[in-house]
Amino acid sequence: MALPPNFMPLFRASLIGLGLGCSALALAASAQDAPEAEAPAQETQGQAAARAAAADLAAGQDDEPRILEAPAPDARRVYVNDPAHFAAVTQQFVIDGEAGRVIGMIDGGFLPNPVVADDGSFIAHASTVFSRIARGERTDYVEVFDPVTLLPTADIELPDAPRFLVGTYPWMTSLTPDNKTLLFYQFSPAPAVGVVDLEGKAFKRMLDVPDCYHIFPTAPDTFFMHCRDGSLAKVKFGAEGAPEISHSEVFHPEDEFLINHPAYSSKSGRLVWPTYTGKIHQIDLSSGEAKFLPAVEALTEEERAEGWRPGGWQQVAYHRALDRIYLLVDQRDEWRHKTASRFVVVLDAKTGARIAKFEMGHEIDSINVSQDEKPLLYALSTGDKTLYIHDAESGEELRSVNQLGHGPQVITTADMG
Amino acid sequence: MRSCLAACALAAFGATGALAGKATAPSETPLPAAEVAKDAIVVDITKMKYATPEIHVKVGDTVTWINREAMPHNVHFVAGVLDEQALKGPMLKKEQAYSLTFTEAGTYDYHCTPHPFMRGKVVVE
Numbered sequence: 439m440a441l442p443p444n445f446m447p448l449f450r451a452s453l454i455g456l457g458l459g460c461s462a463l464a465l466a467a468s469a470q471d472a473p474e475a476e477a478p479a480q481e482t483q484g485q486a487a488a489r490a491a492a493a494d495l496a497a498g499q500d501d502e503p504r505i506l507e508a509p510a511p512d513a514r515r516v517y518v519n520d521p522a523h524f525a526a527v528t529q530q531f532v533i534d535g536e537a538g539r540v541i542g543m544i545d546g547g548f549l550p551n552p553v554v555a556d557d558g559s560f561i562a563h564a565s566t567v568f569s570r571i572a573r574g575e576r577t578d579y580v581e582v583f584d585p586v587t588l589l590p591t592a593d594i595e596l597p598d599a600p601r602f603l604v605g606t607y608p609w610m611t612s613l614t615p616d617n618k619t620l621l622f623y624q625f626s627p628a629p630a631v632g633v634v635d636l637e638g639k640a641f642k643r644m645l646d647v648p649d650c651y652h653i654f655p656t657a658p659d660t661f662f663m664h665c666r667d668g669s670l671a672k673v674k675f676g677a678e679g680a681p682e683i684s685h686s687e688v689f690h691p692e693d694e695f696l697i698n699h700p701a702y703s704s705k706s707g708r709l710v711w712p713t714y715t716g717k718i719h720q721i722d723l724s725s726g727e728a729k730f731l732p733a734v735e736a737l738t739e740e741e742r743a744e745g746w747r748p749g750g751w752q753q754v755a756y757h758r759a760l761d762r763i764y765l766l767v768d769q770r771d772e773w774r775h776k777t778a779s780r781f782v783v784v785l786d787a788k789t790g791a792r793i794a795k796f797e798m799g800h801e802i803d804s805i806n807v808s809q810d811e812k813p814l815l816y817a818l819s820t821g822d823k824t825l826y827i828h829d830a831e832s833g834e835e836l837r838s839v840n841q842l843g844h845g846p847q848v849i850t851t852a853d854m855g
Numbered sequence: 856m857r858s859c860l861a862a863c864a865l866a867a868f869g870a871t872g873a874l875a876g877k878a879t880a881p882s883e884t885p886l887p888a889a890e891v892a893k894d895a896i897v898v899d900i901t902k903m904k905y906a907t908p909e910i911h912v913k914v915g916d917t918v919t920w921i922n923r924e925a926m927p928h929n930v931h932f933v934a935g936v937l938d939e940q941a942l943k944g945p946m947l948k949k950e951q952a953y954s955l956t957f958t959e960a961g962t963y964d965y966h967c968t969p970h971p972f973m974r975g976k977v978v979v980e
Binding site: 627 | 931933941966968971972
């Protein structure tokens with residue numbers, strides 16, 4: 439059976455392809471008595487695949503199982519990572535956001551950190567495995583994958599198990615803007631950032647850094663971090679020697695808590711960092727120095743008085759071209775900041791003006807957007823294990839993809855523009 | 856960092872090894888602070904800090920850390936400082952103490968396992 443272009447691909451699994459062939463036979467038998475097919479726009483993917491398979495069978499076309507390739511990455515490809523509630527192995531789902539189709543998967547170990555090159559040229563993760571499932575010898579490594587075949591193109595071991603094992607924070611492992619270097623955070627025994635040369639496929643070294651967290655690269659040799667004292671640290675590193683480190687002013691008071699999932703556009707250098715109350719700090723790193731923009735309030739005074747607060751995992755998204763901020767909000771107790779939210783507010787990042795407030799219709803833990811002209815708003819429910827795909831302008835739910843592992847939490851897109 | 860990050864860290868907090876090449880531990884387990892001798896060399900731990908982050912002692916001296924707050928803390932010397940193996944002291948609850956006797960001159964850096972921003976130094980002369 440030749441697979442039609444819109445057939446749901448299953449990668450690296452030719453045996454599953456054989457299984458589908460058998461199913462297709464059964465479907466083809468019943469299809470002969472079925473009424474005329476629905477219009478393609480109303481067809482489900484399974485119905486379309488069944489119709490195509492029946493037609494192939496009727497035409498006498500043989501089934502030739504093979505390993506598929508994913509379509510070329512585009513602006514609407516979206517990645518969903520499932521940390522699986524701290525399970526020893528995890529999964530990443532590669533999804534076509536336009537069609538709402540799973541177009542591939544990647545396996546990971548314990549709490550991996552996924553990264554996606556903005557130009558679509560590769561995907562990678564920093565991962566951890568053990569010699570006996572969840573015990574024994576620990577191996578930390580970085581894997582790079584071809585984004586079409588999903589085959590690994592590099593497997594780089596990290597010496598002395600330096601990865602920070604933490605609920606997945608996207609900016610704990612980052613690509614430099616030239617995509618040649620991967621930087622990862624080490625928490626213990628001392629704050630440090632590991633440098634991995636992706637081009638040369640080699641671990642380079644650890645950089646000693648101050649008591650600061652997260653990694654926001656702005657150049658091949660420069661990144662920013664957020665420090666315990668409320669400042670940002672700028673870290674410039676060379677091939678060897680101690681990095682040059684400087685601190686910005688303290689930009690938030692000690693009782694103002696910045697969330698663990700800020701949004702960062704490496705292409706525009708914009709760092710968007712909400713607090714527990716929905717106050718949003720924006721820092722422009724595009725010049726290579728931290729320029730603090732006026733903070734904006736995502737929630738009105740009235741909403742805050744009514745108990746509205748941000749909450750979830752990836753609570754904030756930023757669209758670079760539209761310069762818009764999207765924030766997950768709901769009415770909640772102050773210390774239920776990790777529970778799901780049912781609403782998304784949209785703000786003009788420049789003025790702070792409210793553009794929209796969407797009722798999402800589901801319990802949403804993480805959001806992100808595609809970076810194309812008319813973006814999709816991705817809304818991931820960890821409880822439902824479902825990615826709801828909305829129109830970012832109207833908030834309308836367009837489609838959804840379910841069965842995304844055990845506890846999917848992280849949405850990653852490529853800014854290909 | 857003023858977020859919940861530190862609370863989320865999956866660090867292993869168990870105690871390891873009472874003996875090390877350049878120091879010995881009179882007791883592997885924490886002792887009540889009340890049992891510490893009045894003339895002991897003490898580093899108090901309070902407000903997420905080692906109160907005497909750099910302490911100078913003589914070879915053969917015993918340094919005792921006493922945690923004065925509810926947040927558990929320890930002392931952790933990474934591999935290669937006191938011995939080939941790391942010395943990861945037991946977590947001390949409030950008013951618990953842990954001691955090390957330094958047997959060789961040198962400067963020994965340490966930190967608190969779950970709070971790596973807490974750092975200290977013992978200079979043994």
